[in-house]
Amino acid sequence: MxxxxxxxxxxxxxxxxxxxxxxxxxxxxxxxxxxxxxxxxxxxxxxxxxxxxxxxxxxxxxxxxxxxxxxxxxxxxxxxxxxxxxxxxxxxxxxxxxxxxxxxxxxxxxxxxxxxxxxxxxxxxxxxxxxxxxxxxxxxxxxxxxxxxxxxxxxxxxxxxxxxxxxxxxxxxxxxxxxxxxxxxxxxxxVQAEDSTAEVPAAPQHDAMTAAMTAAVASATPAKPLTFGEADRTDRADADAPIPRDTVIEAGMDLPLPDGDAGPDARDRLERVDLPGAGIGVLIEAVEFAAGTQATATPRPWGRVRVLLFDGRHDGGAAAGADPQDSERRAAEAEAGEGALARLAATADADIAVVRVPASGAMEDGPVLDAATVDAALRQGWELAFAAADDGRDALIIGACGTGTDAAATAVVAATTGTEPVAVLPRVLVPGGRYDDEAWMRRCAAVRDAMHRVRQEPRGAKDVLAQLGGADLAVATGAVLGAAACRIPVLVDGPVGIAAGLVARDLSSQSRHWLLLADAGRQELVRQGADVLGLTPVLELGLDLGEGANSLAALPLLRSAIALAGLLPVHPALLATPGDGGLSDDDAEFIEPEPDGPGPASV
Structure with missing residues (x-):
């Protein structure tokens, strides 16, 4: 043994x-x-x-x-x-x-x-x-x-x-x-899970680099947070079997699952609600998802949402064609409540937490992080999710504005799914709507060399983050795991969110059930990674506004569908008596009426 x-x-x-x-x-x-x-x-x-x-x-x-x-x-x-x-x-x-x-x-x-x-x-x-x-x-x-x-x-x-x-x-x-x-x-x-006296291993001590990253992540605060009434708050204290905040993050973690009955019950209920038309179409997937994560057949629309905007830099060929100053400008705009992401967040009643992480090494040259830093990054992402729960946020959105993240996410997806990197690596779009194919080829070379370098290396979840993923993907992975622990849904729409979901799945298989793909956009990387995760895009809008912005743009429509499904009553024609909950399946069974007069002659 x-x-x-x-x-x-x-x-x-x-x-x-x-x-x-x-x-x-x-x-x-x-x-x-x-x-x-x-x-x-x-x-x-x-x-x-x-x-x-x-x-x-x-x-x-x-x-x-x-x-x-x-x-x-x-x-x-x-x-x-x-x-x-x-x-x-x-x-x-x-x-x-x-x-x-x-x-x-x-x-x-x-x-x-x-x-x-x-x-x-x-x-x-x-x-x-x-x-x-x-x-x-x-x-x-x-x-x-x-x-x-x-x-x-x-x-x-x-x-x-x-x-x-x-x-x-x-x-x-x-x-x-x-x-x-x-x-x-x-x-x-x-037995161990129910034993409140069980000892929890202490968190390991990390070096100066780890401490610096911990401070950088811990200092992230929401930009211009919105205020909500107390009636909108979600009381998570009564949730069954809460996951301890100091749970060790490791492979085989046992995290909660959404309610397996609430989603189908919500779908069945939609067939009887008082809608003027034939239904809400593909948006029923969002309703079923919300019902499962809220454990009710009458879900309410997400009230407060937090965007975790990860700003990380990847050295080497992964960042070919990218401008680090432009990345920093977008992060600063989000903090100041300006720019496309902040305006969409204001429209969607969401706040933004900008999470700056230290630079990750060149993947083609060697490991991009050490093991201690990976553990610290996972823990900080976990803490970000718990902080969102403490602040009463109903959902998280994964966003990214760093340099080299597309290539890092491509390498992670390729390492975890066997996907051919060159087939899914996003093209490099530069200001003015022009594609830089030379930069794209340099990124391809970096991913190719990195995949060749790690061909004999372990492929555990933490190994993939250390060899290929980097700090931003590690923190995002921790956030996905933490959200599942807090029973908070996570909306993903880009490479970082999909890559983080795949790594989180390898640490805890339950975590993927808390992910919703609002719109797959136009990136093949997102579609193939989502397919392995078992995620089907709710919408087919083809949005390409930037990671996190796509989900924010779709959020009002998702909320509207969830509100209709949860608030509309049963159609009056399906009521057995005024004020009841609607006909049951047995009540709704067709009963042939008694004939009024003689029927047709039989020969």
């Missing part, structure tokens, strides 16, 4: 429960991972191929893939051959059982094969995480083949649960530990 308490973990969950993402987060900090794919067949099924490709895009490039395919015995062989410094992720046991039951592998002693696999996991020298479907909560299959699969998988799950050090059950992205030990770092059990 390793120093932090586990060598093997079984992750159970239903279809689309988030079990694979949780398992990937458990091994995200490993220098390299051997991903064992058990699926076989499906070459003629486009939908199945799409699922496999989605899994492939999530894997860092440092991971290698082994396929057991139609040979179930190969899995035990891989486990037996693994070295102590290896990390194996097996996804999933359902594919392995399907191959085991294949007629081509019969006759076969299936029980003996399962027992051998459990023993291979128990005696494996490497770290092992096994993902498996939990089918025991569904109905008994109606076919002999289905029953055989359910029985075999249930037997395999029980055998693996006994063999593994830890067992987690994932439901709607929320893990519950079924088998665990006491006081183990990195894995929080239900």
């Amino acid at each position: 390793s120093a932090d308490g586990w060598s093997s973990v079984l992750v159970l969950g239903g279809i689309r429960s988030g079990k694979s993402a949780f398992a990937e987060a458990l091994v995200a900090s490993a220098p390299s991972v051997r991903y064992v794919a058990t699926a076989v067949g499906g070459e003629d099924d486009p939908e199945w191929r799409g699922r496999i490709e989605a899994h492939q895009r999530r894997r860092p490039q440092s991971w290698t893939t082994e396929e057991t395919g139609a040979d179930p015995a190969r899995l035990a062989t891989l486990l037996a051959e693994a070295k102590p410094d290896d990390t194996l992720l097996v996804d999933d046991l359902g594919g392995w059982v399907a191959a085991l039951l294949d007629p081509a592998n019969q006759p076969n002693d299936d029980v003996a094969t399962v027992t051998a696999l459990a023993e291979a996991v128990r005696s494996c020298a490497a770290r092992v995480v096994v993902v498996s479907p939990e089918v025991g909560l569904s109905l008994v299959p109606a076919t002999p083949v289905g029953r055989a699969f359910a029985d075999a998988l249930g037997t395999a799950n029980q055998a693996l649960a006994d063999a593994c050090d830890r067992v987690a059950f994932v439901v709607a992205g929320r893990p519950t530990w079924l088998k665990t030990g006491a006081a183990e770092p990195g894995i929080v059990t239900d």
Whole structure:
């Protein structure tokens, strides 16, 4: 067993429960991972191929893939051959059982094969995480083949649960530990989460550079904050299971999820409200999102919103064609309540916190941050989100005006999703509406050299920030995590927000569910990164006003849709009696009226 308490973990969950993402987060900090794919067949099924490709895009490039395919015995062989410094992720046991039951592998002693696999996991020298479907909560299959699969998988799950050090059950992205030990770092059990006397590791001491960045971020204050009445305040003190402010930021963090029922309930309610037309179109996605994050089928529009405007500088080729003085001018304008961003913020009843961070190194030459600075930046972003919650802000918007951020975000997206950088790196637009293609090529070269430099480096979330991301992306990542901890939605619309969302997802899979993509704009980087995050743009306006400004421009429309959905009553025609909540599904069932007189003659 390793120093932090586990060598093997079984992750159970239903279809689309988030079990694979949780398992990937458990091994995200490993220098390299051997991903064992058990699926076989499906070459003629486009939908199945799409699922496999989605899994492939999530894997860092440092991971290698082994396929057991139609040979179930190969899995035990891989486990037996693994070295102590290896990390194996097996996804999933359902594919392995399907191959085991294949007629081509019969006759076969299936029980003996399962027992051998459990023993291979128990005696494996490497770290092992096994993902498996939990089918025991569904109905008994109606076919002999289905029953055989359910029985075999249930037997395999029980055998693996006994063999593994830890067992987690994932439901709607929320893990519950079924088998665990006491006081183990990195894995929080239900008992530990409820124990208010548990000690929290003290924050590490950082060097002078870290302290300078901490001071720079802590000094950020909202520019010309707006005032609101007390009736508009959101009382977050009564929220269930509040996340401690001093929570350690690390891979596998357990953060809240939006309410899984409120969103669909809000969608269903919209079919009955007193709207003069056929509905609110694509804006229903914003209503459903707001309902889930507010845990109510009648959400209210976001009252107070804060824009976190990150002003960071990236050295080297990432900043080719950029003017640092122009970046500073835009940040100063936002602080003074001037410029496009500030005017949009005033229209949208939002305030702006300008967050200046120290410069990050040239990604092509070496790491852009040290590990201590990454931890400090994540913590400061976390604190910014908690400060917004303390100030009663209902939502956050990620904005950026630094130099070289597009290239840094491109490198982060490429490292976390496998996207080809040259296909998504935004073009360099200079004043006057002209594109500087020479500067774009220099940025491409910087990203290419950086990706080549880190090809053998670890691809954990913090490693990516240290090697490629920089201070502004690290603070933005911490803000996304902190917002999820405070149950505050985050509107993203540009490269920094998308890159921060991807890194935050690798630290806590729940964080992505608090992100809303108001408009994807015209950048392919945003679209591809959002697709991996599972974010669909609510609007297709094609805005290109600058990161953060796009969301501010769309915010009034989103608020209007949420207000209509939450405030309008049920249509009178759907009321059973005046003042009731509307007809239920049973009440609304069509009842054929009694005929008035003889009907048509039948022959």
